[in-house]
Amino acid sequence: MQSWFPFIPESASTISSEVDALYLYISGVTVFFTLLICGVVTFFVIRYRRRNPFEIPRPIEGSHKLETLWSVIPLLITMTFFVWGAKLYFQMYRPAQNAIEVYVVGKQWMWKFQHATGQREINELHVPVGRKVKLIMTTEDVIHDFYVPAFRTKLDVVPGKYTTEWFEATKPGRYHLFCAEYCGMNHSGMRGFVEVMEPTAYENWLSGNAGQSSPAAAGRGLYESLGCVSCHGANAEGGRGPALIGVYGSKVVLSGGQSVTADEGYIRESVLNPQAKIVTGFGPIMPSFQGQVSEEQLLQVVAYIKSLSTAKPETATSKPLPAAASSATPKAGK
Numbered sequence: 056m057q058s059w060f061p062f063i064p065e066s067a068s069t070i071s072s073e074v075d076a077l078y079l080y081i082s083g084v085t086v087f088f089t090l091l092i093c094g095v096v097t098f099f100v101i102r103y104r105r106r107n108p109f110e111i112p113r114p115i116e117g118s119h120k121l122e123t124l125w126s127v128i129p130l131l132i133t134m135t136f137f138v139w140g141a142k143l144y145f146q147m148y149r150p151a152q153n154a155i156e157v158y159v160v161g162k163q164w165m166w167k168f169q170h171a172t173g174q175r176e177i178n179e180l181h182v183p184v185g186r187k188v189k190l191i192m193t194t195e196d197v198i199h200d201f202y203v204p205a206f207r208t209k210l211d212v213v214p215g216k217y218t219t220e221w222f223e224a225t226k227p228g229r230y231h232l233f234c235a236e237y238c239g240m241n242h243s244g245m246r247g248f249v250e251v252m253e254p255t256a257y258e259n260w261l262s263g264n265a266g267q268s269s270p271a272a273a274g275r276g277l278y279e280s281l282g283c284v285s286c287h288g289a290n291a292e293g294g295r296g297p298a299l300i301g302v303y304g305s306k307v308v309l310s311g312g313q314s315v316t317a318d319e320g321y322i323r324e325s326v327l328n329p330q331a332k333i334v335t336g337f338g339p340i341m342p343s344f345q346g347q348v349s350e351e352q353l354l355q356v357v358a359y360i361k362s363l364s365t366a367k368p369e370t371a372t373s374k375p376l377p378a379a380a381s382s383a384t385p386k387a388g389k
């Protein structure tokens with residue numbers, strides 16, 4: 056199960072070998088220059104040592120050519136780190152399309168997972184091999200950090216917002232999962248496993264743990280019990296508040312004229328701090344639900360609103376989509 060080098064964890068995701076290659080390259084360049092510089096220093100110390108106590112060295116005038124050279128060459132070398140690193144970074148942190156979505160809530164000191172189909176887990180996450188898995192993560196208390204060394208994925212989980220990361224496991228197995236941000240007394244105990252399964256085994260696991268209501272269904276219940284229906288309509292078709300059908304993933308035009316993409320973070324903010332972004336054509340009448348919903352409930356509400364978009368992509372009477380495309384640039388108003 057070990058990799059070729061004792062300090063490198065097992066490589067089990069689509070990006071892990073690329074991360075390793077970059078790491079190896081940076082380490083290689085670093086070792087090469089360390090040896091080169093130490094070698095040259097040692098050589099010069101011996102070669103140009105003081106040979107008699109009255110020796111006065113020849114003054115050095117400096118060389119523009121040499122100085123330019125030792126500025127430009129390291130610049131070019133470090134730019135290769137930057138370009139390669141940036142490319143990989145964007146590859147890793149651009150949200151994945153067509154991914155299985157898992158909601159993650161960190162809490163002192165455990166990881167809580169909920170699958171889109173309802174299954175809940177603690178400190179253990181079952182995923183299929185060869186499929187992209189997108190994690191939508193938040194925390195109930197302090198900052199944690201979701202880290203699976205074998206996948207080379209690591210991202211902070213921050214109070215008050217959602218962070219997302221994705222991975223695609225390449226071989227079945229059981230991989231360590233850690234919290235990588237000091238979060239209090241039992242930080243070191245905040246760990247678990249990601250269980251990567253063959254697709255059929257995964258399907259079996261899912262059906263064996265079925266029967267729990269999906270986050271979207273639970274969110275639908277909250278939508279009713281919290282009274283969202285009174286403004287957004289019994290079926291989220293809109294009323295005094297904007298329609299929520301088809302909102303997720305769309306461009307929403309705000310009263311200030313800017314437009315934002317309605318992602319998970321936008322929906323979250325609109326529930327907790329409705330005045331932050333008012334949809335054009337609507338008044339600032341929505342109360343805040345800060346303190347009334349837990350992080351898990353909030354994720355369920357988000358899941359419900361997302362489900363309205365996947366089920367019916369094109370509906371909505373008051374949704375000003377064409378206007379958004381023509382009147383506003385894709386620049387978000389954040």
Ligand code: CUA
Nearest residue numbers: 199234236238
């Ligand atoms: Cu959670 Cu460290």
